[in-house]
Amino acid sequence: EQPSAPKPVAAPMRALPWGDLNFLQTTDSHGWQAGHLQEPQYSADWGDYVSFAERMHEKADSEGVDLLLIDTGDRIEGNGLYDGSNPKGEYFYDIVKEQHIDVICTGNHELYQADAAAREYNLTVPNFKGKYLASNLDYINPATGEQIPMAQRYRMFTTKNRGIRIVAFGFLFNFNGNANNTVVQKVEDTIKEPWFQDAIREDVDLFLVVGHVMLHGPEYKAIYTAIRSQKWDTPIQFFGGHSHIRDYKKYDSNAYGLQGGRYMETIGWMAIEGLGTSKKDEAEDYKELKVRASMSFNRRYIDTNLFGYHYHTGLNETTFPTEHGKNVSYMIRSARKALSLDYAYGCAPRDLWLNRAPYPSNNNILTWLENEVIPEVATNEERRDVPRLAIINSGTMRFDIFKGAFTKDTTYIISPFVSKFLFIKDVPYSSAKGVLALLNNAGPILESESVSSNQLAPPEQLSILKDSTSFLHSLDQVSTSYQTPMVSSRTEKSPDLIPGYTTQDDSGSDGDDTVHEPISFYRVPNCIQSPIAFPAEGDPEKVDVVFVDFIQPWVLTALEYSGAKYTAADVEVYTEESLTELMAKWIKNNWEHDC
């Protein structure tokens, strides 16, 4: 772990089930390879994960079973380790490639910006040559304009210990917000391609479908149906991503999906029993029948901290770390130093939560933005006195702010995007005033192939459809217990429960490797709005409608429904700086500097 990381947390644990074929999955890591430096529960770094994978490989080899590593995309955007350099990712790609990942694919974040997509093609694909799969993604060669596969479409391989024959795919959901140097083919079209139809007819022991795709969405349903139309009971293992939650889905008794969460808080663990053959099995008759009859699938969500890594490997502080892992931790430490990620802009006076405090409330990050930050930073000197409505989408915020130092790293953690404010001038107030309600509650009018209102809020809300409020902790207690390493006190034997994930999935409530007390989750609106420079009394006749660039298509649609038709030609730049830069400036000017 990193030198400033809080010490690991003692907690009651559930052991990992092992099978013939086992998997470790990362997804939506968003640059958090340094681990969480303010949360002991997730304080292990990528170097620790390298050690963990190496120790688990040793264990697998000694048992004669197999272990594969999976990554399902959205590795970038969301942490200073990636976002804090210019160009982005100066140290990041070399750190990520140190982990030996067996199947890896692209997320939507790798494609929002053309330069990020180019780095993906030029760096990550060769770094994981033969392992990087792009079943429905093409890249446009900037030199020739030619559309070429981002990487190979699928992979056939046999595992080393159990000889399990696998066909693996690597998908991205039907994403349409990509820059113009990539082309995402709809999954429903990809599965009609001859190469896919041939691949699903292969005689294998397992289909491995890896994707930046939600387990419960239409894309995996289509892939599942296509495979089952050819192979009625060949086991299928899906790995998903995108919605940032821990999730597990049963498609049928031989087909399951796992999704390991977000931000390096979770490593997904999957164990399949009843696959492959050993020398002994080969001698037996009716091998096929025997294997199918004893299939079982099991999952765990591993909290990323050294207490858990030691527990699962049966090792300790001295015996656990590998040389390779320690070197990777050192690479991260050097990169963080070179990027000055610990440089503090100011001192946060209180915790500000994205989804763990209700909106609006004093502890909600959106309330803070709406009331304190945006009214000051959404300003264009030439139109400073013109009344305006400044709108941002809640999904532009990615994480919480903890009381204490607000660093260069924190700015990218809470908002990595390069979005600037745009505006449409002199919009009749009678139309402008209806925009926010439409963005938040419009339902079908904001649903189309290219514009869907569920893309405005934080991705967790794609899957978490109602509030869940924890009765156990007030917010102050939650915050204290997160920041103080746990000391066993409840009974002599079992440590106190600390707040964390208490996942309910298709297999019940015993998936988390760490037994936690539940935390609250409050849904937030798609967008928030600050009225600025309004007259003391009465309504203005016209206002400037100011908004972050990401939401332009939604704002234009909402304005049209409110009776004011505008096009992209009416939209002008309002601020030269990004929301992230403006926020950092506000913090420098408004928060104390010494914590």
Ligand SMILES: O=c1ccn([C@@H]2O[C@H](COP(=O)(O)O)[C@@H](O)[C@H]2O)c(=O)[nH]1
């Ligand atoms: O420029 C941007 C890009 C994205 N967003 C928000 O992020 C989600 C997607 O996040 P995932 O991690 O891929 O799930 C998107 O729906 C937007 O809400 C943004 O605000 N600005």
